[in-house]
Amino acid sequence: MSDKSSLPAGWTGTAPDADALFAMAEAALETMPNVFKPHISGVVIGIEEFADDETLASLDIEHPYDLTGLYEGRPLTERSIGESGGMPDRVTLYRIPILVEWIEMGEKLEGLVRHVLIHEFGHHFGFSDDDMHALEDMA
Template identity: 55%
Template sequence: MAGGMSEQEPAGYAPSPELIERIARDTIAKLPPRFRDHLGDVVLLVEELADEETLDALGIEHPLDLTGLYHGRPLGEKSSMEAGSPPDRIHLYRRAILEEWIETDVRLDDLVRHVTIHEIGHHFGLSDEDMHALEDAAGE
C-alpha cells in the first residue's frame, strides 16, 4: 500500500497511540504459541516518550533515540521467589517510532512489529538472530 501503512489515520494526522498498540497486539497475537503463551503477565504500554530517568539509566541523550524498552527480567533469570514483584513491561515510545518511520520510510506496521518483537525478544533472552526469525514468523 502506498504511504507505508496498512491501517490509516485520517489524512494529516499522526498515527495514534491506539493504532500503535493495535499493531503491537496484532503482532503478539501472531507469535508462535510457545512464545505467545508465556507473555500473559507482560504489560504493553504505548507512551509518547521515554522519561529522563529511563534515558539517563540507559545512557541515551535524546528521547527520540529510544523506540522501545523491555523492563523486567528475562524468563530464564526469573525464580519462583519473585512472586509479588511487578509484572514485566514492554514500553513502546510513540514519538520515537514516528520519527524513525518518517526518517526511514519503512511501513508503520512493519516498524511497530520490529520494535515489539525486539522487546519481546529481551523478555525471552533471545539473540538478535532468534529475534529476526521470530519477526519473520509474526509477519506471516
C-alpha cells in the same frame, strides 16, 4: 512520503495516536508463534510519547528519539521456579520515536511496531540480537 501503501490502515493524515499504536501492537502479538504466546500473555504493553529523562540516563541514551521501545522486567532465563509476586513485566513503545523512524525509513508502520515489539519481547525471553532476528523471521 510518496508510497501510500506504507500508510497504516485508516490513516487520516494526522500522526497515529497512542490508541492506534496500541492496536497495531495487539495485532502484532497475534502474529507471534503459538509456542511463545503463553509466556508473553502477562506482559503489559504500554504506549508513551517519549522515554523520560531518568530512563534515558539509565540506558546512557542522550536523545529521546533514539529509544523506540523498552522492556522492563526480569528475563525468563533469570527466574527461579519459586519466584512469585512483584510487578508484571512491561514493554513500553515510544510513539514519537517510532513515528520519526517510520517517516525516515518509509516502511509500513505496522511492520515497524511489530519489529520494536518483537525486539523488546526478545529481552523478556533473554534472547540475543541474532535470536530476535530469527524470531521476527518466524512471526
